[in-house]
Amino acid sequence: MPASYDPASYDPASYDVAIVGAGIVGLAHALAAAREGRSVIVLDRDTQANGASIRNFGFVTVSGQEQGAVWRRARRSRDIWLEVAGPAGIAIEQRGLVMIAQRPEARAVCEAFLETEMAEDCAWHDPAAAGALLGAIRPAQLEGVLTSAVDIRVESRTAIPKLAAWLAEQHGVAFQRGVAVHRVEHGQLETTAGIVRAAEIIVCPGDDLTTLFPEAMAGITRCKLQMLRLAAPGYTLPAAIMSDLSLVRYLGYAALPAAQALRHRLDVEQPDHLTHGIHLIVTQSADGSLVVGDSHHYAATPDPFADDRVDALILDEFRAVFGHVPPVLARWTGTYASAASHSRVTSPLPGVRVVTVTSGTGASTAFALAEETLASMSLPKGTET
Structure with missing residues (x-):
């Protein structure tokens, strides 16, 4: 806590930590603070979870995260998800990742990835073994698959409310x-x-860039994505699925020199997909239905409308990997804060932190980022990571 903190100066109704924002980033900070034995209050302008934290795949992605600190945060966050999921009544819907390499250039990226420290618990499968692994999934092109055992998936729409309820019931938040x-x-x-009085305050504004400390949000924009839910295909996926387009988007792959050749080929073969920031992620819910996405469009204030042409491009990539496209059950858009860095943590006032994940990886990295934030609360004003 700040050196100036005097417990006697706060009445009994005060808290050690107040957190603004009940998305996954705010809840992660509530958990980190509660685990340190601090009294915590979380405030949110919405009456229920409504933002980016529930409008996504619930995919806790480790493989493919940016090499270094971000990848380490994802590993740690995955571990915390596994620690809290059972006690909070949150089901782990899927385990692992299957990255389907459709082109020789994609295979080269996967092979280069396997030479890095990030490839722990990952393996390559040639086409024959890949075909057995994929079962009913029949890609039009197949060079093999990269599998990872570290990634997990929860159902965001239920996991976030359950996590909040557990924090209240078991940790007194x-x-x-x-x-x-x-x-x-x-x-x-x-x-x-x-x-509301609190010794320390953590503001987790998500993609609200103007209400509190707008100066701390300078250089951050908003990203709109489109997603769909498809009817159950009649079979169980072996894990979450990605394809070649993901290899040029996720920095753990895309930053490798081998990714340049793949990007050049995709520039020729799928320019519209790249223009709209489309890559394929497919996860499966308990009822068998598939969550499919996504696209990326950037603006200070994105419009709320989904473009059917963008959905068609997403489904075009789905068809190339899966063949048949099941009926669309639902469509929606989401937004999140976006900047060149993974996240931004600033201290605009003594005892105050503003924490924003600026890369769409809140579910994947927020738990570890929260631990870092709590550990840094004695840092001087103006610190940024």
Whole structure:
């Protein structure tokens, strides 16, 4: 805690830590603080989970994360998910990743990846073995598959509410929902429900770039993505599925020199997919239905409308990997904060941190990032990571 913190100066209704935002980043910080024995309150302007944290795959992606600190955060966050999932009643819906290499250039990227430290618990399977692994999935082109045993998947729509409920019931975290925070000062927050006092404050604004500390959000924009749910295909996926387009998007692969040749080929063969930031992720829910995406479009204020042409491109890649496309059951858009870096942590005031994951990897990295934030709360004003 800050050196100036005096417990006697706070009344019994005060908290050690107040967190603004009940998405996965806010909940991760609540867990980290509660595990340190701190009293915690979480405030959110929505009455239920509604943002990026539930509009995604629930895919806790380790393989393919940017080499170095981000990859290590993903490994640690995956471990924490496994620690809390059972006690919180959160089902691990899928385990592992199958990266389907459709082109020789994609195979080269996978082989280069296997030479890095990030390839722990990963393996390559040639076409014959890959075909047996894929079962009913029949890609139009197949050079082999890269498998990873470290990735996991939860159902975001239920996992986030269950995590919050468990934090309240088992860790004593207080929640105020439907309450907007309109001002933060050292030691207190002004909200639509009155004043909340806390020794330390952590603001997790997601893609709200203007309400609190807009100066801390400079250079961050918003990314809109389109996603779909398809009817159950009649078989069980061996794991979450990705394809060649993912190899030029996820930095753990894309930053490898071998990825340049694949990108050049995709520039020729699938320019529209690259223009719309499309790559394929397919996960499967307990009822057998498939969550499929996604695309990436950037703007300070993205429009709320889904473009059918973009969905058609996503399904085009799905067809190339799976063959038959099951009926579409639902379509939606999501948004998240986006910048060149993985995340941004700033200290605009003593005892205050503003924490934003700026890469769409909140589910994959937030738990570890939260531990780092709590450990840094004695850092001086102006620190950024």
